[in-house]
Amino acid sequence: MAAEIQTFYDVMRAQGTSRRSFLKFCSLTAAALGLEPIYASKIAHAMETKPRIPVLWMHGLECTCCSESFIRSGHPLAKDVILKMISLDYDDTLMAAAGAQAEAILDEIPKRYKGEYILAVEGNPPLNEDGMYCIVGGKPFVEKLRAVAADAKAVIAWGACASWGCVQAARPNPTQATPIDKVITDKPVIKVPGCPPIAEVMTGVISYMITFDRLPELDGRGRPLMFYGQRIHDKCYRRPHFDAGEFVESWDDLGAREGYCLYKMGCRGPTTYNACSTIRWNGGVSFPIQAGHGCIGCSEDNFWDNGPFYHRLSHVGAGFGVEATADEIGGLAASAVAAGVVAHAGLSAAKHLRKNRHDDHPSPNRKTDDGERS
Amino acid sequence: MTTITTPNGFTIDNSGKRMVVDPITRIEGHLRCEVNLDQNNVIRNAVSSGTMWRGLEVILKGRDPRDAWAFCERICGVCTGIHALASVRAVEDALGIKIPENANSIRNLMEATQWAQDHLVHFYHLHALDWVDVVSSLKADPKATSDLAQSISPWPNSSPGYFRDVQSKLKKFVDSGQLGPFMNGYWGNPAYLLPPEANLMAVSHYLEALDFQREIVKIHTVFGGKNPHPNWLVGGMACAINVDGPLAAGAPVNMVQLNLVSSIIDRTIAFIDQVYIPDLMAIASVYKTWTYGRGLAGQNVMSYGDFPLHANEFSEQNLLIPRGAIVDGKLDAVFDVDLRDPSQVQEFVDHSWYRYPDEAAGLHPWAGITDPNFVLGPATVGTKTDIKQLDEDAKYSFIKAPRWQGHAMEVGPLSRFTIGYAKGIADFKEPVDKMLTDLGLPIDALFTTLGRTAARGLEASWAAHKMRLFFDQLMSNLRAGDLATASTEKWEPATWPKEAKGIGHVEAPRGSLGHWIHIKDQKIEAYQAVVPTTWNGSPRDPSGNIGAFEAALLHTPLAEATQPLEILRTLHSFDPCLACATHVLAQDGGELVRIQVR
Amino acid sequence: MLDRTESIDVDESSAPISAPVYVYEVPVRLWHWTTAAVFFVLCVTGFLIGDPVWPQFIGQPYDHFLMGEIRLVHFVSGYILALAMLVRIYWAFVGNRYSREIFFPKLWSPAWRQQFVKTIRWYFLIESESGREIGHNSLAQITMFMMFVVGVIFEIITGFALYGEASGYGSWSYTLFSRWVVPLFGTGQEVHTWHRLGMWYLVIFMIVHVYMVIREDIMSRQTMLSTMINGWRYFKDRGQ
Structure with missing residues (x-):
């Protein structure tokens, strides 16, 4: 059985491909792979010798x-x-x-x-x-x-x-x-x-x-x-709008019709390594961002749990019960701390004033304080 | 058990020799089939088992309803986009979102595109090798092949030289000893009936169709950015239209893209009408004597209806594909189908690898439970991780058993055509009558494996012509100055009700597909999908009704006892999609990890 | 090198300390105010990068470079923050004993723990008088370490990992950071999420820090604010 195995070249020749077409195929392949013309001969050699x-x-x-x-x-x-x-x-x-x-x-x-x-x-x-x-x-x-x-x-x-x-x-x-x-x-x-x-x-x-x-x-x-090797964002045709700060704000708005950046609609192009913006899809017809919808990051690990897809900021632990962005969590925590600070400041001020008063006019309360200290 | 008659009228006899076919190839996903053959190699008992489970809808629980389409879309990459459409419709139904007319036209166009491409790929690349003997085509006379091709179609690739070229390439390919996807095929099986010339013509078109199908889907790429798995949007489509504005060149949809779409539609119509349909007729004219695979066809069939001509209206009058159900073969009485009615669509699991509190009862999808329970019956041969033979009296499939008013139903192109025919709608009646007249067959011949395959072809042609209709509709709307593609009124979750339920239904290439959603506190509370292959590939139910796959296989003789060619032929006529059928959902995701094996 | 025998800067005796102490040397003070300034800039620009809140403006991208400028400012500030931090870490080795407090809280020292408890009591308004501290008190040390040092280093590492993604494969920051940080978190998107959470962590630190400085400046027995300006810690005690 193994003896019958033919090389690519044998198969292509047998299928009626001429030597000339074969070499052309090799140079096109080299071009498709972004290689220098010299590689065409390497490809030809490889195809002539391998099953x-x-x-x-x-x-x-x-x-x-x-x-x-x-x-x-x-x-x-x-x-x-x-x-x-x-x-x-x-x-x-x-x-x-x-x-x-x-x-x-x-x-x-x-x-x-x-x-x-x-x-x-x-x-x-x-x-x-x-x-x-x-x-x-x-x-x-x-x-x-x-x-x-x-x-x-x-x-x-x-x-x-x-x-x-x-x-x-x-x-x-x-x-x-x-x-x-x-x-x-x-x-x-x-x-x-x-x-x-x-x-x-x-x-x-x-x-x-x-x-x-x-x-x-x-x-x-x-x-x-x-x-x-590169993110979709890095070669996105809408990148100039990103750098300019021109964003689509809602579906089908003026920006959407003029091809502004989809960053604020949740586009994951800036964190997605893929060739969509360069090679594009289905023979170069378009790619998701060109068709008006942000990238959902489908070539990235765990992209399903980095939603929701229409928020620039992911939910921390989407699908895990914690449905909030870092800003929502951080903003809430910071507000809570700020509120705590204000409350503490109020109490501190009260104590400070009272202490100053005590220092100036000693009162029976002082004893309580001392008692606590001891 | 030796012989029993099921409530839906089929006689099953599980004596005889058991034959196991696993994997069933040239389908989407993982399917196993076991049949009992009598001494004449006739199938007397058929068992079909879905052998994969992904738990997709469990994963949806707690997520943003606007994201659901993307998850659902990944239920299936073959009928790509169909689940996404059902999902956005379900969310829009729940939240009362109205989409613009343009979005409706674009969605219809994308769906029709999907039908045309999917049916084409199914016929040539998943199904043709059940009818076409590749090796026999080497014996064909290219001149005679050319005569045959030219006698049935004006398609230009039909010269003797063209067929000689294909044949010589094929010959050398076979001679290379590396047969690739044709290795170990059933070449030479007596069940292959086509003359060598027809085989050669079909093989040539197998290769042409493989090249052409990738053109059709570029319509998805224009409107959805890629294919497979284009992008959709709750509230419309994200592909904003800019025909003559200053930055139109960078817009999703501009004049160039529209022209591309239009040109693809023309080529799709030509390919389907000049290649697919003539090939189908050529095959049918030879195989019309092979009348097996009836099953539930013409008996219990259903369609949810689809392709709303105008946006946001799912009434019967507005749907180009009719809705309805036919029971017990009474073509004169088409019942209406209501997916919200808890008594109509119900799913049973007593023969499925899931657990219900009461397995004698069925559950409506809005009340559905999915709690996996992988247990094998006492008559199983083999072990848990090496199953030689399933016990069909116990649980034996990851597919649930959905029933409509208690009936096992068949869905798909043939069911849609049957309902359209029964309702006397010209779009469906005329091509069927013409085909039957051309072949000299009675209407009953439609209800066979071949009929399913034929209806799919007619439907591909229907879809291709409707692509033109939807495109024209879109263009006339644009000419009238309406550019809107998305409604954003209810985009923000703050505008939603606290709790809402919705349904989204689609006629997928393979049949009726429904999504049921329950939204609570701006998140998905529960999600359930009942898909075409769940209907067709369903296991038995508590009353003993068998599903469409099993019913269709009964009484089919095999030409060669060791070659499951006829089994593949009939199963493929349904275009099974197992990833779709076995995704299922639990109301409570926490339940899912409790799995017991006895 | 680090002097491991040094004692905790706490004076539990009743002996008056009236002489001011030189606590924060020039590099420390310079670092502090530089960091404070770039921290502010980083927060504002970082917030805007993640959530560009400005309304849509229309026109050719040629006319604007707002996002580009904001990112540039963020990156420059990030470099400054990181370099300043490197200098500061170097100074922890060569500076005075107070320069390493925030890096090496002496959790094992009984005196340190005693002061920790006392400080908590003071903040809960149970103690009527603050401790007397030349440098940071125990609670401040651990807070500075856990919230500031860890927080800033976390932000520097995740920040350069993200910067490396933008600079591209083969850039120094990609090679040094992105290559291992991104897989650690999963994806760039997750690094973004954590980098932003880190920002909020530091914002919370900043709120507490500023409040405590002002409060202690008023209520404790020593100066706070002026110390970070002139380096000298003065004691307000009359000396009992």
Whole structure:
């Protein structure tokens, strides 16, 4: 079987792609990745010499938005990723086989391609109830996940679920949904967060790994720096309005119609690392801020519990019972302290005056004071 | 037990050989199916089990109602946006918020976009491989394929060269030995009936549709900023419109974006009418002899109604998709559906992995309880963490069993078309009659697996044409000088009543979806959603009624005893969405952590 | 270096202390007033950054740079606060014995604890006379440490972590602060929340601090306000 495995180039040639088109594809890929032209030849070389890497794409607790996003990729097209770049041997959402025939693939590929395949995970495992809040083939998903991860070359955590936990892990996290890097601890886990991640970011990460045969450079939290190295705010087209102090004050007001900054409507762009304001969505058509709604911070850890989404200041412990911003809490505490100070000052003044009077005109009360002192 | 007849009229026999299909793939989420096959490989008993639970609505308790849509939207990323729409409607209903006409047109347009795209992706990428043999297409004659394609559609990608190219790419792909998503498929199974040429045409369109579906959703990107999971807003839409103002270029919706939307609508109509519908008809003309999968279709069907032509009005007259319920196959009597009536929609859990104080009774969603209770029945084969066979006489699914007036109901495109047909509405009656005439089939042929698939296609076409209607409505409103997209009168929580209850209903691509909200002290007190796959995929109820999935699988013969092709075909005809079906809510989040296993 | 043998500055004897003591050296006083000034600026600008309360103004962004200016002032003030704090910490090592009180409350000393109780009694208006303190009393020391020192350092660390996010990956503040502070709190949004809570913590400190200074200036046996101006502590006691 292994002898039949062909390189990307073989496949592309076999599919009727000319050498010239192939090289053009490589230079476009290089450009899409923001690389210098010289890399085009490197890409071409890589594609001429490597078989398509098997990818096993597993689903835990999720909503399948990552898969849906993946197939939205415009360059490369999802079709080309699946047919030319990788070998998507397992993916619940797209695969033809089901039941025993699907399970067989999960057994076979890790053996046949030990240490050579990529595990991509969408969603996360719940740990409560012995993992049985997510059952695949009669067994807990977490068990399958660990088994398939054991011999993987690398692990990709698609989306906020696999990376951070996302919505099912928001307080009180009834199923104990757990990010995959807490379960797979002996492998590099590349986090591609977002709810979902941008399609071209997903295919960009995959093409980078395949083309260069190495993991992308990651930040301290496991995110590829090429796409998650900067906040949305930093390259937002509405940033000049932020610096000017021109904000949308209420929905559909003049500022909303003229594209003012959505900061006061709760936009999380200033605290969200993602490429929405640069790569944009669905082939560059728009992105949430451009479409008039603030960013909700969907690529950030714990963003569900940093609401409400329409307040610039998060509630401290949203969903936890404490429904107040730092200003509400701090303002209340400061007022209470100020009130205490005023009361104390009043009492102190009274005592001070009385003491002065006592000092000038000793009275029987003085004895009481002395009594207290002793 | 050997043979019993359920109150809703199905005969179940659990003797024979048990076949387990887990995972059911090409769906959203995690579904398990077990069937009993007799010696002729005919299904005599079917058990469908939702095998995931996320507890989403528990998480909503105590949050800002204006944020709820974003949480709900993440119930499902395939029918993305639908739950968000139900949620904003529920909050607006509770708080008495009226949205502007433009927001109504935009929401309808986004929903119709979702229908068109979701149905297209379902047909080609989740369902087609149940009808289409990819490997057989390698044997096709490209010239004959071209003749076939050109005889049924004016779609331009139809030359012999085009099909030869696709075929040769496919051949080399198969020859590479790395079959990717086609690995271990059921190629060559006798249940595949299409000639190689039709297979090749369908495979070509599988790839074309994969490319095209990403265009359709750009409408969501214009109005909601991204897809999947565009942004919505309580009170309207956040996408302010600026057509000719000085800073229009930086506005969410300007002339350029509107032109993009318009162009996508044209292309969507063309693709669906010239590719999807002809392919569907080609498949139907061959498979019309495969008449299995009736189940509850044509018997107990329901629709909540949707697409209000004008804003804030959910009366029957204003809804383009009709509301109603048909019981016991009486097409001449369509009952009205009232989601506020505590006796109409009720959920049961005696066969679901949840606990009620009294499990013989059902609860209306406003009074709903969800207290997970993962216990396996005594006849279970295997252990708690390695289930070989479920015991369907006990609890066996994370899906609850919703009932309408005590009846198990089927929902979805076929149900909507059935109700529209029964009501004699031209939008639904005409295309159905035309399709049946073209295929030479009686109306009864509609109530099958194939009928469900066909209705979905007709509905995709309906939705695509309605996208044009909603866009035109939006444009004529803009021409009249109305630019409003959001109502902010009741945006501030201080303007809300101390306590309020609301419902939001939507016809999702997969069927009837309702959200029930209870707001108290400016926060969510309780939230409950009953979704399409909860209806269709429901387990048994205390009286023994079986749900639509199980009913539809009965009496279907398998061509190959080890290959669940026909099971997939029928289950996929419902377009199951398990993340939707098994999200459920507890009134009291604290209850959730008390879980016992016996 | 720190003199660990020094005694608590408390005079429980009835012997009169009439001679003034030089308590706050020049760097301490300079630091105090600089910090007070930038603290005020930081609070106002910080408050506005988190909640820009001004009404919407209209026009091309070219015409305004209000938010940018407020942020600039906040960042400059933040640098000053942090540098001043560094100098102040340095001075705790090389300055006089009073310069380290707020950093090292001597919780283990019985005299310190005794004075702590006495001061609380004094503030609860139970004691009729304040203690006689050259530097800070025990309660003041622990309050200065817990509320001021910890609060300011917390604000400096979280502040530079946020500044690092704005400066970007690879900037010194990102490398030194954001890299570990942000994951510690979860996300930048949470750091913002805590940074703001920290501001309120310091505002509360400031209210109490100013009140106590004025009150004690009037009611205690020693000077307060003038001490932080000229450095000398005078005693009002007639000497019994």
